[in-house]
Amino acid sequence: MNPSTTILITGASSGIGATYAERFARRGHDLVLVARDKERLDALAERLRADSGVAVEVLQADLTQAADLAAVEQRLRDDARIGVLINNAGMAQTGAFVQQGAEAIERVIALNTTALTRLAAAVAPRLAQAGTGAIVNIGSVVGLAPELGMTLYGATKAFVLFLSQGMSLELSPRGVYVQAVLPAATRTEIWERAGMDINQLPEVMEVGELVDAALVGFDRREAVTIPPLHVADRWDALDGARQGLISDIRQANAAERYRQPIGQ
Numbered sequence: 001m002n003p004s005t006t007i008l009i010t011g012a013s014s015g016i017g018a019t020y021a022e023r024f025a026r027r028g029h030d031l032v033l034v035a036r037d038k039e040r041l042d043a044l045a046e047r048l049r050a051d052s053g054v055a056v057e058v059l060q061a062d063l064t065q066a067a068d069l070a071a072v073e074q075r076l077r078d079d080a081r082i083g084v085l086i087n088n089a090g091m092a093q094t095g096a097f098v099q100q101g102a103e104a105i106e107r108v109i110a111l112n113t114t115a116l117t118r119l120a121a122a123v124a125p126r127l128a129q130a131g132t133g134a135i136v137n138i139g140s141v142v143g144l145a146p147e148l149g150m151t152l153y154g155a156t157k158a159f160v161l162f163l164s165q166g167m168s169l170e171l172s173p174r175g176v177y178v179q180a181v182l183p184a185a186t187r188t189e190i191w192e193r194a195g196m197d198i199n200q201l202p203e204v205m206e207v208g209e210l211v212d213a214a215l216v217g218f219d220r221r222e223a224v225t226i227p228p229l230h231v232a233d234r235w236d237a238l239d240g241a242r243q244g245l246i247s248d249i250r251q252a253n254a255a256e257r258y259r260q261p262i263g264q
């Protein structure tokens with residue numbers, strides 16, 4: 001990738017986003033860092049400028065707020081230097097589905113799905129027009145498995161995977177690379193923020209290892225990167241089965257098992 005490409009990273013004040021910022025700064029890229037906590041963003045920006053000599057701009061935004069989201073969209077539309085969007089900002093949600101209040105439901109959907117989609121949609125036309133660039137959407141393995149018990153959060157992450165695969169089908173022929181990254185439990189603040197104790201987990205990946213693995217997938221132009229999945233064939237089998245299913249959907253008639261016997 002051209003080192004003169006600027007990378008915009010959401011959720012860059014901590015965890016996975018901050019680590020992406022470090023890694024891309026080391027690769028020589030200028031950065032635009034987005035999150036709510038300006039003090040933390042400023043401190044990170046200062047360190048990255050000093051360590052890597054790159055230009056780093058801070059854009060304070062609460063992506064669940066209309067005006068802030070619109071400002072980041074505008075920036076992505078207008079700034080031709082930004083060639084990569086790391087769509088990372090997200091929050092987790094604990095508790096049973098019956099315990100979710102309306103406000104909490106709105107917030108997790110607004111951040112994990114609406115903001116992510118709108119930012120991707122803001123930058124995609126410009127990248128497609130230029131015939132280059134990349135959009136990285138951070139999902140989660142939880143989005144593959146309702147059994148993991150995070151129904152609402154998992155549903156937002158299933159959305160991210162579906163959206164990414166659809167975007168990839170549409171945009172890769174136009175020169176734009178779209179990657180979905182699916183981490184599993186990774187040591188960041190997200191757990192504490194959601195009121196979960198990370199120390200109760202049997203296994204946790206360190207955030208540097210996660211981002212470095214995601215970047216291996218990025219450099220290989222993988223459409224779906226699942227760093228904690230040790231048998232890659234499992235994903236190929238799942239995705240292949242899904243595609244096989246499509247060929248068995250024949251829309252002219254209901255399947256035999258749903259037909260009422262004549263006369264009943």
Ligand SMILES: NC(=O)C1=CN([C@@H]2O[C@H](COP(=O)(O)OP(=O)(O)OC[C@H]3O[C@@H](n4cnc5c(N)ncnc54)[C@H](OP(=O)(O)O)[C@@H]3O)[C@@H](O)[C@H]2O)C=CC1
Nearest residue numbers: 011013014015016035036037062063090140185186188190
């Ligand atoms: N850690 C894990 O185990 C896993 C994480 N993920 C995903 O990785 C992504 C990053 O999370 P992670 O690094 O772990 O968690 P962190 O809590 O460390 O980081 C979340 C980032 O999002 C920002 N953010 C939160 N709310 C908003 C908001 N309303 N507007 C703008 N920015 C916001 C936070 O900054 P600030 O508070 O300053 O706004 C922070 O920079 C998320 O999408 C998460 O779902 C996926 C699977 C596993």
Ligand SMILES: CC(=O)[C@H](N)C(=O)O
Nearest residue numbers: 092140142184185190
């Ligand atoms: C961060 C979470 O809460 C979640 N378990 C995940 O792995 O995505």
